[in-house]
Amino acid sequence: MKRVTGIGGIFFKCKDPKKMGEWYQKHLGFGAEQYGTKFDWQQEGTGATNKGYTLWSPFSDQTNYFAPSAKDFMINFRVENLEALAEELKKEGVTFVDSIETYEYGKFVHILDIEGNKLELFEPAE
Structure with missing residues (x-):
């Protein structure tokens, strides 16, 4: 995967x-x-079907959007099949800040790395 x-x-x-x-x-x-x-x-x-974007x-x-991290940055990573990935990360002991949220433009969830940096995982809508 x-x-x-x-x-x-x-x-x-x-x-x-x-x-x-x-x-x-x-x-x-x-x-x-x-x-x-x-x-x-x-x-x-x-081909033209796999377009995307990176947001600055x-x-x-x-x-407070970066909380609980005290850092001044957050990186958003694009992923495939966020729900399956979240299940794997939970098995691996990764800390989740929230639950998967779904919007018209995609799904999101937030995790913490080992130094407490908040990371946003994003599965774009098709």
Whole structure:
């Protein structure tokens, strides 16, 4: 079973997400979308059906979204079959922060690595 298939996003805390987004837009050409900037891509050799994106997203330094981690960042990993992977990770003793949530754009769950970094696992909707 494949576990991680790519990086779905890089999230980090900053004092002013709006100003941070404006700086990246002005100096590095990032787009300005609601959740940050999407970098669209297509997995080589798979045809037009396997498109995806990686999200760059600044969060307020006051956010609790990264809790219980005290770190200023969180990485979102793209996965296949999140439910099966979650079952395997539970058997391996991985710490889960929450339960799988399903939205129109995909499924999510949060885990902690051995140093307490919160990681977001994301199975995109088809």
